[in-house]
Amino acid sequence: MQPFVYNALPSRVVFGFGTLAQVAEEVRALGCSKALVLTTPQQRASGEALVRQLGDLAVGLYDNATMHTPVEVTREALAVVESVGADCVVALGGGSTIGLGKAIALHTDLPQVVIPTTYAGSEATPIIGQTENGLKTTQRTLKVLPEVIIYDVDLTLSLPAQMTVTSGMNAIAHAVEALYSKDANPLISMLAEQGIAAIGRALPRIHANPEDREARSDALFGAWACGVCLGAVGMSIHHKLCHTLGGSFDLPHAETHTVVLPHAVAYNTDAAPEAMARIARALGAETAARGIFDLAAKHGAPIRLADIGMKEADISRAVEIACSSPYWNPRPIEPAAIRQLLDNAFSGTRP
CATH class of the missing domain: 3.40.50.1970 (Rossmann fold)
Incomplete structure (x- = not known):
């Protein structure tokens, strides 16, 4: 240990x-x-x-x-x-x-x-x-x-199915970044994996039946677990980008997290292999980035920044803002690579 x-x-x-x-x-x-x-x-x-x-x-x-x-x-x-x-x-x-x-x-x-x-x-x-x-x-x-x-x-129980998916993806983002945070620790990493798994198994069931009480309970527990993770450790490039896109370009919060997360995870894949293995395991997926992308795409959530109000002409400015005061990240923040990340998120390219 x-x-x-x-x-x-x-x-x-x-x-x-x-x-x-x-x-x-x-x-x-x-x-x-x-x-x-x-x-x-x-x-x-x-x-x-x-x-x-x-x-x-x-x-x-x-x-x-x-x-x-x-x-x-x-x-x-x-x-x-x-x-x-x-x-x-x-x-x-x-x-x-x-x-x-x-x-x-x-x-x-x-x-x-x-x-x-x-x-x-x-x-x-x-x-x-x-x-x-x-x-x-x-x-x-x-x-x-x-x-x-x-x-x-x-x-x-009355939360609409698509809002449920984007809100759940927002929660998953908290646990994902906790796993590769510089402040990561064994307790939070265990809770992060549990939270991702709880939401990952709940969302398909809620999408099929929004009144599935057991699935709703799993999702709400997962939201708490993921929130605790964010509260205990630091944030990285995913949250920095979402704060930039929301605060400066008025994009909707949960939808922005949903679209950006798989691309932020792809950006950090090689720099945080243990975290990526935990995420993939929690989602039962081939890779962390694809597991996150597919969870959103298969259940009606937006997968392109272009579909939630982002203008392609604003991407350069978003890169400039995000890179001017970056949060700590396991992979160095490289403007050209961040530009590619946002380009992929804009077009909805599967990682």
């Missing part, structure tokens, strides 16, 4: 079916009594229902959570926090809502109860990404780690 360092993250996880009923209990356990519920505009009705469920524990609903966590939205939400005197936030939704909850916590230290409805995995990390002036930046701080995560499998 090689020497390693592992920092466990302090958070409480409640996982199961029907666990939404426990939100009030968790708010009280935090010593809070003035919860501001957060959602996106699309999930406003679910947020209103949660406000009613919380009763006197809720002081309002803010329903303008936005993809990539724009700082101007955070400022607006902070004004609402102050006006209603909130002493905690309850984020109900996917990565956009969870990101807003984290942004509020970054500025206020308010405790967070998070109820994920997708497989984004952000809830399990002390990482926040924010967008300002067309650039997305990230930082890691325990101030944004949610105190409580409530996983209710029932809330994911």
